[in-house]
Amino acid sequence: MCGIVGIYSHREQVSPETLQRATRSMYHRGPDGQRQWISADHRIGLGHARLSIIDLTTGDQPIHSEDGRTHIIVNGEFYEYEAIQRELKSRGHRLSTRSDSEIALHLWEELGPQCMHQLRGEFALILWDEKQHCLFAARDRFGIKPLFYAWHKDALYVASEVKALFAAGVPARWDEESVYHAVAFAGHQMRTLYDGVYQVPPGHHLLATDRHFQINCYWDFNYPAASVTAPNRSSEDYAAQFRHELEEAVRIRLRADVPVGVYLSGGLDSCAVLGLAARHHPEPIRAFTLTFEQAEYDEGPIAREMAALTGAEFHTIPIGQRHLAENFADAIAQAECACVNAHGVAKFLLSKAVRDAGYKVVITGEGSDEILGGYAHFRRDMLLYNREGQNPEEIKQLLTWLDEHNTVSRGLLLPDGDVGNLESVKRVLGYVPSWMETFSSRAMKMQPLLDRDFAHRFEGCEPYRPLLADIDVESRLKGRDPIHQSLYLWGKSVLPGYILTMLGDRMEMAHSIEGRLPFLDHKVVECVCSQPVSMKIRGMTEKYVLREAVRDVVTDTVYRRQKHPFLSPPATLTPDETFHDFVQDTLRGPVMAAVPFFNQKAVVSLLDRLPEMDVGARVANDQVLMLLMSICVLQERFGLAA
Numbered sequence: 001m002c003g004i005v006g007i008y009s010h011r012e013q014v015s016p017e018t019l020q021r022a023t024r025s026m027y028h029r030g031p032d033g034q035r036q037w038i039s040a041d042h043r044i045g046l047g048h049a050r051l052s053i054i055d056l057t058t059g060d061q062p063i064h065s066e067d068g069r070t071h072i073i074v075n076g077e078f079y080e081y082e083a084i085q086r087e088l089k090s091r092g093h094r095l096s097t098r099s100d101s102e103i104a105l106h107l108w109e110e111l112g113p114q115c116m117h118q119l120r121g122e123f124a125l126i127l128w129d130e131k132q133h134c135l136f137a138a139r140d141r142f143g144i145k146p147l148f149y150a151w152h153k154d155a156l157y158v159a160s161e162v163k164a165l166f167a168a169g170v171p172a173r174w175d176e177e178s179v180y181h182a183v184a185f186a187g188h189q190m191r192t193l194y195d196g197v198y199q200v201p202p203g204h205h206l207l208a209t210d211r212h213f214q215i216n217c218y219w220d221f222n223y224p225a226a227s228v229t230a231p232n233r234s235s236e237d238y239a240a241q242f243r244h245e246l247e248e249a250v251r252i253r254l255r256a257d258v259p260v261g262v263y264l265s266g267g268l269d270s271c272a273v274l275g276l277a278a279r280h281h282p283e284p285i286r287a288f289t290l291t292f293e294q295a296e297y298d299e300g301p302i303a304r305e306m307a308a309l310t311g312a313e314f315h316t317i318p319i320g321q322r323h324l325a326e327n328f329a330d331a332i333a334q335a336e337c338a339c340v341n342a343h344g345v346a347k348f349l350l351s352k353a354v355r356d357a358g359y360k361v362v363i364t365g366e367g368s369d370e371i372l373g374g375y376a377h378f379r380r381d382m383l384l385y386n387r388e389g390q391n392p393e394e395i396k397q398l399l400t401w402l403d404e405h406n407t408v409s410r411g412l413l414l415p416d417g418d419v420g421n422l423e424s425v426k427r428v429l430g431y432v433p434s435w436m437e438t439f440s441s442r443a444m445k446m447q448p449l450l451d452r453d454f455a456h457r458f459e460g461c462e463p464y465r466p467l468l469a470d471i472d473v474e475s476r477l478k479g480r481d482p483i484h485q486s487l488y489l490w491g492k493s494v495l496p497g498y499i500l501t502m503l504g505d506r507m508e509m510a511h512s513i514e515g516r517l518p519f520l521d522h523k524v525v526e527c528v529c530s531q532p533v534s535m536k537i538r539g540m541t542e543k544y545v546l547r548e549a550v551r552d553v554v555t556d557t558v559y560r561r562q563k564h565p566f567l568s569p570p571a572t573l574t575p576d577e578t579f580h581d582f583v584q585d586t587l588r589g590p591v592m593a594a595v596p597f598f599n600q601k602a603v604v605s606l607l608d609r610l611p612e613m614d615v616g617a618r619v620a621n622d623q624v625l626m627l628l629m630s631i632c633v634l635q636e637r638f639g640l641a642a
Contacts, residue, residue: 002061003029003049003509004073005164006126008135008208009155013042018168023047025167026160028334029075029509037062037071044128044135048073051512053256053361059099066094069130070109074101075160076123076145077516079252084118101125108136113205116218122517124200126158135208141219142367142520143202143496146505150197156208161506162197162336166638170197173641177458179597182338183450183627184443184463189470189492193337193634201470202496219522220476221491223484223529230532235548238535242527243549249521250276253363260361261286261354263515264307264314265566266299268543268550268558269365269374271306273518275553277363278310286359287312290319290350294569305555317353319346321577324568328582332633334510335502339630340412340442340623342568342579344502351511360514366504367519370495371528372543373483373536374563376402376413377434382537385431385482398540413565415441416620424462428473433486435494436464445624449602467493483533503566570622572610583625591632596642603628 003026007014019036027034030049038045048061062071078084081100084107089095093106104125107115113136122144127136137158139147149158150170157165166172173195182193189201200206203219224230250273254260262274264287277285287307291300300316307314324342331348332339339345354362369375373382379402383395403414415437422432422440443463447455471477471492477485508515518524528536528545535545542563551559571579584607586592592600606625610618634640 002051002073002075003027003160003164004075004124004126005045005047005157005159005168006073006128006135006137007045007155007157007168008128009043010210011154014038014045014155016045019045019047022157022159022164022168023049025164028512029160031512033060035060035062037064039128039130044071046071046073046126046128051360051509051514053077053258053514059097059101061099061101063097063099063102063105065105065109066096070105070127072101072105072108072125072127074104074123074125076121076125076140077253077514078103078119078121078123079255079521080120113138113207113216113218116205120522122515122520124160133209136205137200138205138218139200139202141203141522142491142500142517142525143199144500144505144515144517144520146501147200148192148197149200149206152196156213158200158206162192162194163333163638165197171195171641172638174596174635176454176597176642177461179631180454180458180461181463181466183446184439188467188497191466194640199496202492221488221525221529223480223488225479226481227479235535235545238531239545239548242524242531242535242545245521245524245527246272246518246546246549247276247279249518249524250363251280253516253518254280256361258360259286259358260363260516261288261357261359262312263287263350263362263364264289264303264312265365266302266306266558266561267365267564267566268546268554268561269368269519271303271365271554271558272368272546272550273363273365274306274310274312275550276518278312279553285310285312286315286357288315288317288350288354288357288362290346291316292319292346292569294573297567297569299564302555302557302561306558309555310553315353315357317350319349319568321569321571321574321579323349324571325579325582328579328629329633329637331507331510332630333637335506335630336634337498337501337630338627338634339502340626342571342626343566344507346568347503347507348510351508351513354513355511360512361516362508362513363516363518364504365519366499366515367495367517368543368546369563370491370499371487371519371525372546373487373533374542375435375565376563377438378483378486379537379540379542380414380434381483381486382533384434386533402540412438412442412567412620412623414438416616417441418444420444421462422464425464425468428468429477429485431482433482433489435486435490442620442623445621446627449598449606449624449628451597451599454597481533483537484529487536570619571625572613572618572622573615575611583629586632587625587628591636592628595631595635597631598628 005022032052033050078100124145124147175195289303292298331345419437538544
């Protein structure tokens with residue numbers, strides 16, 4: 001797991017100082033060594049900040065081909081690489097390292113862009129092929145590893161983080177339209193908050209030559225059409241199939257030349273990972289768990305019970321409101337995006353504790369909810385849009401139950417208040433996914449806080465139009481079950497744009513920790529996609545197939561527990577704590593005044609009304625305040641111009 005940067009200049013020579021500055025900006029991603037390579041004509045530069053996990057002695061990068069004409073830098077891990085190494089050697093390739101990264105170089109020589117189909121893992125890569133005179137860059141299928149690019153002064157810049165592009169000289173400016181959309185929902189396939197800075201979308205690769213530039217898709221979610229008759233298989237068969245794929249994905253992620261730990265919460269996902277990992281690890285696994293003072297947010301006791309079942313070494317990291325206040329700005333600067341809860345800050349502190357404990361690699365449960373319908377809004381969709389054979393009165397009662405049993409995520413996972421006009425979504429899809437209603441209800445709370453000129457500039461701009469414009473609705477969504485449609489759209493936007501950023505790579509790599517995600521192994525996902533909706537959500541039970549598949553390796557408490565999203569306690573609920581004071585001071589002060597998108601008087605008015613609100617309203621409005629706070633941090637840290 002590393003940081004990578006590439007510069008491809010069509011005119012001026014690549015400056016060694018510029019390349020070095022960009023590489024150094026990602027020191028946190030690769031503290032074990034930094035190297036750069038510049039081509040003989042000084043038009044190509046590759047920089048690599050290394051976190052050594054596999055092949056600690058010979059795995060430095062860039063890695064060069066036998067003839068010295070192809071060069072690669074990689075961030076991430078390729079699994080099952082030993083078998084590919086043997087095959088490459090049998091076909092005459094001479095490998096200069098024992099690193100998993102090198103296989104991509106030689107597969108490219110044989111297959112070109114089609115090599116992506118041979119790679120399994122979490123990764124981003126940049127490759128320069130002198131013979132073909134092209135720069136190739138690619139990102140894993142789900143966007144676990146970040147990869148950004150920008151054009152500036154007739155040069156293409158590609159890097160793991162936006163701050164590396166800024167360090168290389170790309171202007172640091174807000175993209176006002178993207179900021180407006182960020183108020184409404186988290187994530188877009190290609191856009192970022194920054195003008196001229198784009199993402200290589202998950203499952204895509206970039207190809208650039210002197211005269212051409214293109215981005216192509218090499219993988220996508222493939223849900224079956226609702227009209228397709230599912231195989232006549234039992235629930236037990238489906239669970240056994242899923243168990244096989246998931247257990248294998250966990251097993252191969254235990255391979256490392258350094259110790260491997262596990263992030264453990266009280267949720268089914270991380271508990272399943274620990275339970276399966278313990279079956280394939282010769283020694284007790286170290287499990288790291290965040291704990292909070294507020295009981296409704298603390299999963300420590302459930303995690304402890306799970307650790308005891310597996311014989312894991314249980315290590316807790318207590319997080320208080322003071323810790324969130326002290327680390328909020330640093331965490332947001334690492335994420336480079338806006339947040340809706342301080343859970344990312346808690347993850348930032350978790351990775352710091354793991355690093356301090358001497359670990360570089362952890363296996364996590366991220367991605368399970370996104371592929372198995374774990375969130376409350378997916379269950380709401382099931383009740384609203386899968387009504388065949390259901391009693392209307394029973395549906396009404398279940399919707400009420402769902403709302404009453406998810407109070408901690410009010411406005412985050414279920415709609416709260418006015419959802420605004422989503423007719424354009426309904427016209428395209430035939431319905432409105434509940435997660436879009438939820439995010440739109442938050443956007444409605446943000447509208448009164450916007451600067452008048454800023455709001456007027458985007459009046460009538462529908463935030464989901466750009467997302468839907470990037471989707472081939474006819475071939476990917478039409479005729480699919482509404483739950484699968486909702487899962488697909490979530491997987492294209494919120495998963496890479498928020499979950500895998502704010503709760504994944506960026507918080508882990510802030511402290512040089514590599515996160516491995518077995519639920520987002522593409523073979524696991526392809527298995528899940530092929531299974532019927534009833535294996536994902538059955539009644540009010542979410543992630544049904546996972547529960548049945550891992551019942552023998554998790555506690556009964558975990559097996560029976562409803563999904564609780566990982567959240568940190570909102571600042572609005574603890575007015576006497578440091579974090580609350582930090583929010584108040586920031587939003588009432590000069591930093592907020594310098595942000596060009598909001599009306600500070602309206603923001604202060606909201607702050608003044610907080611004490612009069614009930615708990616539910618304060619929880620919902622805490623998300624609004626976190627958005628404002630994170631925009632303030634980004635403005636100040638990066639000196640962003642409008």
